[in-house]
Amino acid sequence: MTHIDVLTLVGAVSLIGFIVWFFFGLDFGRRTETSAPAHDSTTASSTVDLSITGMTCAACVNRVDKALRRVPGVGDAAVNLLANQAAVKFDASLAQPASMIAAVEKIGYGAALLTPDVDVREEQRRRDDRRRHA
Numbered sequence: 001m002t003h004i005d006v007l008t009l010v011g012a013v014s015l016i017g018f019i020v021w022f023f024f025g026l027d028f029g030r031r032t033e034t035s036a037p038a039h040d041s042t043t044a045s046s047t048v049d050l051s052i053t054g055m056t057c058a059a060c061v062n063r064v065d066k067a068l069r070r071v072p073g074v075g076d077a078a079v080n081l082l083a084n085q086a087a088v089k090f091d092a093s094l095a096q097p098a099s100m101i102a103a104v105e106k107i108g109y110g111a112a113l114l115t116p117d118v119d120v121r122e123e124q125r126r127r128d129d130r131r132r133h134a
Contacts, residue, residue, distance in 0.1 A: 045075065046092040050100065052084050053110035053124040060109070067103045071095050085114060 052064055061079045068077035068086060073094025079086045088100055097113055104111035110127045 045089055047087060047089050048097045048100070049114040050086045050088060050097070050104070051110075051112045051114045051123055052079065052086050052104060053127060055079075055081055055084060055109060057081070063107055064104055064109055067107050068100055071099050071103050074100065086111075 055061060055064060058081065061081045064086060065077050065079045068074055068079070068088055071090070073091040074088055075091065076089040077086055078088075086104075090100070101111040101113070110124065112123055
């Protein structure tokens with residue numbers, strides 16, 4: 001291999017690493033089975049899906065992720081920019097979806113429970129209309 005080929009290869013690997021980080025986050029490839037549980041295994045764990053509005057970039061995703069993980073009782077949060085959603089695993093005896101929604105709204109984004117009949121874009125339009133009329 002020539003010197004130029006090595007530099008091209010290094011650049012390509014760096015680009016692939018960035019793409020994986022951007023779309024999948026820092027936890028990509030980590031085995032969650034071997035990590036310590038966030039709470040006692042005797043407690044009941046629940047999962048909730050949230051519709052998140054107002055995110056435009058990876059920094060937004062990180063802010064929402066951190067806000068959700070800071071809610072007492074939340075064990076894990078996976079925020080998806082393209083889907084405008086977050087999947088949150090939590091201890092139902094310590095946290096409720098309302099506290100997660102409040103944490104996201106406190107940092108300036110919109111949040112709502114995601115149900116099959118929720119249209120994320122329509123929900124964003126409604127929030128924008130409420131802000132305009134307030």
